Amino acid sequence: MRNTKWNIKNIPKDKDIKINNIPVDKDILKILFSRGIKSPGEIRDFLNPKLENLQNPNKLYDVEKSVKIIREAIRKNKNIWIYGDYDVDGITSTAVLYLTLKELGAENVSYYIPIRDEGYGLNNDALKKIKDSGGELVITVDCGITAFEEIKFANSINLPVIITDHHNLQGKKVPEALAVINPKRIENEYTFESLAGVGTVFMLVLSLFESYGKKEEAFEYLDLVSIGTIADIVPLLSENRILTRFGLEKLPFTKNRGLAFLLYKLFNSGENKGNNPKSEYSTYDVGFIIAPVFNAAGRLKDAKMVVKLLTSDNNREIEIIVKELINKNFERKELQNRIVEMIEKNIEKNKINEDFVIIDYSPEYHHGIIGIAASKIVDIYYKPVIIMEVKKDEGIAVGSCRSIEGFNILNALQSMPELFVKFGGHSGAAGFTIPIKNIELFKRKINEYAKKILKDDDFVKIINIDKQIPMQKMSYEFFKTIELLKPFGFGNPMPTFQTKNVLLENIKFIGENKNHIMFDLKQKGFVIKNAVWFGSGEYFKELNENLFYDIVYKLKIEEFQDRYYTKAYIEDMKASELKDDTLLYYHSLYNTSFPIKSIFYTHLDLDVETPLSLKNEFDQISLFQGRKFVGRLDYNISNLLIQLKKYFNWNFTVKVENIVKSSTHNIVDILIKRDFSFECYDYTDIGIFKRIKDFLIGNMEYDSFTKNLLSLFFRQNKDLILSFENKSSENFKNNPEKYMKPENLINFLLTVGIFFMKKTGKKSLIIVKNSKNSIYNIPFIKTYFDIAVKYENEQEENYPFILFYNTAFKQAMKKISPEDFILTKIKDIEVKEDNNEFTETEKKSLNAVNEIGTRFCFFTDAETKEKFISDLFENSKIENEEKKSEISNTFNLQTEFIKNNISIPENITFLNTLKKKDLKELKNIYVEYLPLENKIKLKEKLDNGELIYSDYSVTEII
Known part of the structure; x- marks a missing residue:
C-alpha cells in the first residue's frame, strides 16, 4: 500500500462535551471541538450563520x-x-x-x-x-x-x-x-x-x-x-x-x-x-x-x-465571452496535462525525484500553468516542488513553488534573496523571478537548505483524520448531519473519517486506463456499494490478498435517476489488524442522535399530516399510513433501527417533512424520532408497573436501590428524602463510584412519572438549580416531567409528583412551608366551605391532594432527616414550638430518609482504577451502552462471583 502516515485528531471524550441542549450528533460536536468551536454560542453561530x-x-x-x-x-x-x-x-x-x-x-x-x-x-x-x-x-x-x-x-x-x-x-x-x-x-x-x-x-x-x-x-x-x-x-x-x-x-x-x-x-x-x-x-x-x-x-x-x-x-456579448472562456479553459486543461506529462518524464529520466526539492525548468512550460503543475507533482512524490518557465530572450525564469507539511518554502527563498529579481508567497506556495544564470546555484543551495530541515519521515504523506466511526454512520442520514458544517473549504474542510475492520467485496477496475478501483464495503449488516479509490490501480492485486481493511475516506451523496446513493471516496487504506471493536460499535449505536433526517421513495400520494407507522419485516422496515403500505426505508437505516430496538428496547416515530414529485416517483423526506410514549391497556397497578419495567429495561430487573425506593414510595406510601455525600469528602474523592449519583434516580423517576401520567394524565415536576444544564433535561425525562427552577405553592395543584433536586437546597426552598408536605398525607377529607378548621391555603392544598395526591421526593445534601426538617423550619415563618413539634412528628411518620452509599460487591473492579495497558485483554466489561441482554448475562456472572470490570453504571445490576 501507499507510504502514508495516518494522523487522527485529538477528540474530546463524551464526558468533556457538556452541551446537552444542542440536538446535534456528538460526532459532529467532537469535530467542531477539535476545530476550536467549543462554547454553545460558538456552535450555534457556526451551525446557524446569519447576515x-x-x-x-x-x-x-x-x-x-x-x-x-x-x-x-x-x-x-x-x-x-x-x-x-x-x-x-x-x-x-x-x-x-x-x-x-x-x-x-x-x-x-x-x-x-x-x-x-x-x-x-x-x-x-x-x-x-x-x-x-x-x-x-x-x-x-x-x-x-x-x-x-x-x-x-x-x-x-x-x-x-x-x-x-x-x-x-x-x-x-x-x-x-x-x-x-x-x-x-x-x-x-x-x-x-x-x-x-x-x-x-x-x-x-x-x-x-x-x-x-x-x-x-x-x-x-x-x-x-x-x-x-x-x-x-x-x-x-x-x-x-x-x-x-x-x-x-x-x-x-x-x-x-x-x-x-x-x-x-x-x-x-x-x-x-x-x-x-x-x-x-x-x-x-x-x-x-x-x-x-x-x-x-x-x-x-x-x-x-x-x-x-x-x-x-448584452446577451450577445455574454454568449461570445462565455464561449471564449470555456474554450480557454479547455486549452488550459490540455496544456496542463501536456506540461505535467513532460515534467514527469523529465523527473524520471534525470532522477530529479531523488533530490530533497524537485526542481524542473524549460522554455516549454507556460507561466500560467506551472503552479497547477507543481501541485500535481507534489501529489505524486510528496516533496517540495519548483517548476520554472525559462524566458531566454529576457534572460530570466519565472518559478512557481508548492511545498509539503514541515517545509516553509517562503523561508527557504528568504535564506537566499540575492539570487532573485523578486519573490514572494507564503509557507505552502510561493513564486519568484530569477536570472537564468542563477538557476543551477539555486538548485544546489535550496537542496542544501532542505537537507538541514527535512528528514526521511517528512516525505511520508500525512493523512489527517477527523474521527473514527463505525460503518453504520456511512449513511445518507449521517451525511445530512455532516452538511450542517457546510460550506466546506480551507479552514473548515469536509471531514475525513476512518473505519476499521471493513470487508471488501466485488473489487474491480474502473476508468479508461484502469487506473482506479471500485468495490463494495460491508460490516455488521451495513453495506456501501461502489466505493471508489482514485489512482489506485496498481494496488488491485494487493487488495485481493486480504479480506478486511481499515479505510480512510470522505462521504458523499450522489443522485441518479431521482434517487440518492451514499458513496465513499477512499483517501487511503491499510490491511486491518482485526482488533475487537465491539464496544466501539455498541457505544456508537447507543449514542445515535435523534431526530434523524432520512428519505424513502414511493409511487403513492401521501397525506403529509397523517403519521407513518413502522413494521419490521425481516431485514427491512416497511412504512404504513393507517393500514396502507407506502414504502420502505433502505437497508442501512432499517438495520440501524432494528438493532437499536433489539439491543436497547428503543421505539421510534416517523413524520413526513416534505414530498418532492419527480418524473418517476415521490421523494419523501422524513424525520425519525425516538418514541418515549408509553402504551398500556392494563388498568391494575401491578399490571401497569410490570409494563413500565418492560418498557424501560426489557427483561432486566430493577437494581436493588431502585426497588427499595419504589417499595417505600408506593407500597409504604412514604415520601422520600435522599441524602448524598458532600463531594468534598474524602470518601467521595476516593470512591466516587460508591455513592448515589443523579443518574441512579432516572429509572425510579421514569417509573414514577410514567405511572402518574397513566393514572392522572398529568406530567410530574422536577425542581432543579439550572434547567438547561441539568442531567434531567433530556427528551425521555421531559416526556413525563416539567423542569423548573422555582417552586410555587400552586404547583401542587398541577403535579401528582414533585422531585426537588438542588444542591443549593436552602436557597431553592425559601418559598416552601413544611405544612405543604404534611397536608399531602391527609387522605379522603371533604373540604367544605364552612369548615373553619382550615385556612384557605390549606383548603386549596387538601383539594389538590384529593384530586391528584401530590407526592414528593427530595435529593438533598442534608446529612440527617432532623437536619433536613431543621432547614425547612429555618426557611419557613412557623415559630410556634408546639406547631413545629406536631409537624416534625407527622413528617417523621410519612417520610423515609435514605443515605446514598451503595454497597459494591468485591468482584467488581472499576475501569477508571486501571491503567490503559491493563484494559486491552479484559473480559466481562460492563458499561452503560451494552445491550440489555449482555447486561443480564453479566448480572448472572456477577452473582456467580466472576470478576466484572465496569463504569459507574454497574449499579443497574447491583
Whole structure:
C-alpha cells in the first residue's frame, strides 16, 4: 500500500462535551471541538450563520473615510478607476465594486487589470496610463498594500488612490494613499483578519450602500463574493463562512446575467435543461468548475474579459465571452496535462525525484500553468516542488513553488534573496523571478537548505483524520448531519473519517486506463456499494490478498435517476489488524442522535399530516399510513433501527417533512424520532408497573436501590428524602463510584412519572438549580416531567409528583412551608366551605391532594432527616414550638430518609482504577451502552462471583 502516515485528531471524550441542549450528533460536536468551536454560542453561530452577525464594516480602519471620498467622487462625476488583479479574487472584487458604483450613480467608471506578464499588483506604467486617460481616483482591490513606491509615484502625478487589500502588511507600515482598508491593520476594531480581497471590498460596499440607506441591496452581490472567497482559499470561518454560505444560496437565483449564462453552460446536462441547472451549488462547484474558467482567462489571455462578462447586460456579448472562456479553459486543461506529462518524464529520466526539492525548468512550460503543475507533482512524490518557465530572450525564469507539511518554502527563498529579481508567497506556495544564470546555484543551495530541515519521515504523506466511526454512520442520514458544517473549504474542510475492520467485496477496475478501483464495503449488516479509490490501480492485486481493511475516506451523496446513493471516496487504506471493536460499535449505536433526517421513495400520494407507522419485516422496515403500505426505508437505516430496538428496547416515530414529485416517483423526506410514549391497556397497578419495567429495561430487573425506593414510595406510601455525600469528602474523592449519583434516580423517576401520567394524565415536576444544564433535561425525562427552577405553592395543584433536586437546597426552598408536605398525607377529607378548621391555603392544598395526591421526593445534601426538617423550619415563618413539634412528628411518620452509599460487591473492579495497558485483554466489561441482554448475562456472572470490570453504571445490576 501507499507510504502514508495516518494522523487522527485529538477528540474530546463524551464526558468533556457538556452541551446537552444542542440536538446535534456528538460526532459532529467532537469535530467542531477539535476545530476550536467549543462554547454553545460558538456552535450555534457556526451551525446557524446569519447576515446580521457580520461585524460593522465601519470597524475597518478608513472605511468611513473611503465612503466619504467615493460619495464625493460620484457626486462630482469624477473619473473613477478600479485597479484589480488577474486571479478570481481580483476579478470578482473588481466586478463587485464596479457594479456597486454604477448602481449608486457613478457614470464615469473604468477598471484596469494587468495581464500576467505585467506581474501582480500596481505598476507605474499602468498608473501613468490611467492618469493619461483622465483618471481622477483609483481604488485598488486585492492589491496595493505593499506598493509603497507605486503610491509615491501616483501621488507625484496627482492621482489619488484608495487601497483595499487583504494581503500581509510590511511590518506596521502602509503606503501613503488617501485611505488604506485592510483587515490586518492593527488600527482596526474589526476583529476578523482573514477576509479575502473580495470580502474586504464587500465591507466597503456594505458601508457605501448603508450610507445611502440601501444596506439590503449590497447583499445582491454575495454570489460573486462567495466565488472570490472560495477561490482565494481563505479560511471559511466566521465572516467568510457567513459570506460564503449566503453567497452560495444566491447562485441558483443569481441576477447577474453573465454569471447565470456561464452557470447554464457549465452545469447544464441532457437530463437537466433550464435556466437554473442546479438548485444548490457547493464549494467544490466553485473551486473546481467555476473558478478554473475564470482563471483560464488570466492564465492564457486577459482577465478583463471575465469582468466584462460579470458587468455586461448584452446577451450577445455574454454568449461570445462565455464561449471564449470555456474554450480557454479547455486549452488550459490540455496544456496542463501536456506540461505535467513532460515534467514527469523529465523527473524520471534525470532522477530529479531523488533530490530533497524537485526542481524542473524549460522554455516549454507556460507561466500560467506551472503552479497547477507543481501541485500535481507534489501529489505524486510528496516533496517540495519548483517548476520554472525559462524566458531566454529576457534572460530570466519565472518559478512557481508548492511545498509539503514541515517545509516553509517562503523561508527557504528568504535564506537566499540575492539570487532573485523578486519573490514572494507564503509557507505552502510561493513564486519568484530569477536570472537564468542563477538557476543551477539555486538548485544546489535550496537542496542544501532542505537537507538541514527535512528528514526521511517528512516525505511520508500525512493523512489527517477527523474521527473514527463505525460503518453504520456511512449513511445518507449521517451525511445530512455532516452538511450542517457546510460550506466546506480551507479552514473548515469536509471531514475525513476512518473505519476499521471493513470487508471488501466485488473489487474491480474502473476508468479508461484502469487506473482506479471500485468495490463494495460491508460490516455488521451495513453495506456501501461502489466505493471508489482514485489512482489506485496498481494496488488491485494487493487488495485481493486480504479480506478486511481499515479505510480512510470522505462521504458523499450522489443522485441518479431521482434517487440518492451514499458513496465513499477512499483517501487511503491499510490491511486491518482485526482488533475487537465491539464496544466501539455498541457505544456508537447507543449514542445515535435523534431526530434523524432520512428519505424513502414511493409511487403513492401521501397525506403529509397523517403519521407513518413502522413494521419490521425481516431485514427491512416497511412504512404504513393507517393500514396502507407506502414504502420502505433502505437497508442501512432499517438495520440501524432494528438493532437499536433489539439491543436497547428503543421505539421510534416517523413524520413526513416534505414530498418532492419527480418524473418517476415521490421523494419523501422524513424525520425519525425516538418514541418515549408509553402504551398500556392494563388498568391494575401491578399490571401497569410490570409494563413500565418492560418498557424501560426489557427483561432486566430493577437494581436493588431502585426497588427499595419504589417499595417505600408506593407500597409504604412514604415520601422520600435522599441524602448524598458532600463531594468534598474524602470518601467521595476516593470512591466516587460508591455513592448515589443523579443518574441512579432516572429509572425510579421514569417509573414514577410514567405511572402518574397513566393514572392522572398529568406530567410530574422536577425542581432543579439550572434547567438547561441539568442531567434531567433530556427528551425521555421531559416526556413525563416539567423542569423548573422555582417552586410555587400552586404547583401542587398541577403535579401528582414533585422531585426537588438542588444542591443549593436552602436557597431553592425559601418559598416552601413544611405544612405543604404534611397536608399531602391527609387522605379522603371533604373540604367544605364552612369548615373553619382550615385556612384557605390549606383548603386549596387538601383539594389538590384529593384530586391528584401530590407526592414528593427530595435529593438533598442534608446529612440527617432532623437536619433536613431543621432547614425547612429555618426557611419557613412557623415559630410556634408546639406547631413545629406536631409537624416534625407527622413528617417523621410519612417520610423515609435514605443515605446514598451503595454497597459494591468485591468482584467488581472499576475501569477508571486501571491503567490503559491493563484494559486491552479484559473480559466481562460492563458499561452503560451494552445491550440489555449482555447486561443480564453479566448480572448472572456477577452473582456467580466472576470478576466484572465496569463504569459507574454497574449499579443497574447491583
